[in-house]
Amino acid sequence: MRKPIIAGNWKMNGTIASGSILIEAFNSVLQDMELSCDVVVCPPFTAIERAVALTRDTAIAVGAQTMDYHDAGAFTGEISPLMLTEVGVNYVIIGHSERREYYGETDETVNAKIKSAFHHNLTPIVCVGESLEQRESGHTLDWITSQLKGALVDVPKEQVSQLIVAYEPIWAIGTGKTATADQAEEVCKEIRDYIRSLYDDETADAVRIQYGGSVKSENALEILGEPNIDGALVGGASLVVDEFIDIIKAANQIGA
Numbered sequence: 001m002r003k004p005i006i007a008g009n010w011k012m013n014g015t016i017a018s019g020s021i022l023i024e025a026f027n028s029v030l031q032d033m034e035l036s037c038d039v040v041v042c043p044p045f046t047a048i049e050r051a052v053a054l055t056r057d058t059a060i061a062v063g064a065q066t067m068d069y070h071d072a073g074a075f076t077g078e079i080s081p082l083m084l085t086e087v088g089v090n091y092v093i094i095g096h097s098e099r100r101e102y103y104g105e106t107d108e109t110v111n112a113k114i115k116s117a118f119h120h121n122l123t124p125i126v127c128v129g130e131s132l133e134q135r136e137s138g139h140t141l142d143w144i145t146s147q148l149k150g151a152l153v154d155v156p157k158e159q160v161s162q163l164i165v166a167y168e169p170i171w172a173i174g175t176g177k178t179a180t181a182d183q184a185e186e187v188c189k190e191i192r193d194y195i196r197s198l199y200d201d202e203t204a205d206a207v208r209i210q211y212g213g214s215v216k217s218e219n220a221l222e223i224l225g226e227p228n229i230d231g232a233l234v235g236g237a238s239l240v241v242d243e244f245i246d247i248i249k250a251a252n253q254i255g256a
């Protein structure tokens, strides 16, 4: 059985101080729980080092929201995988729709980042998702498989089975509009079947697929209960202690 994974994407929010308060609040609840899911927080870069310190010897892992694929060099403003591993990061979100829309990320850069992440022992959380226009014109599944095809060029099956795919319909991110559990499951199943067609059963059955897009405590259990959904990538609700904890509890219930 795949272990559910809940990841909080804090985006460009908060400070080192506010992030620390959040993590301390998560720690105080999670330390009394027996966790059957993985939990990751992805703070802004400046808050990562403190987050790693505060989560040492806890069940929470720390991720970055993006990275460059080069190790070092003249790439002003970028953060390399080596810099992330130096501060103790274990996961990295790659190809979030906001990165694709505002910072020109493409399937090619996503592919390069996945390879670089694995080279540095970082687990990639690879985001794919369709726009409202693509959904309404019936192109969702074609679009998602084309994003995956580009993302996975020359990525070996041993790595694919370790990565996490986050299905995040763009129209559901930060809008309060959630895909129904059926809509989310349909696409997550397609992702798994597509990986099966590219690789094999073992790889497809191992890869963890998250849903992301306005996940909150009230819809988490239904979404996470779907057979091909193995967790959630959570934006807004990951900044609210009770909300994030309730989502983790829902995943825990499914994973138990």
Ligand code: PEP
Pocket (backbone or CB within 6 Å): 009, 168, 172, 173, 174, 175, 176, 212, 213, 214, 215, 233, 234, 235, 236, 237
């Ligand atoms: C996200 O940004 O990855 C996300 C899912 O955001 P929200 O939960 O706020 O829709």
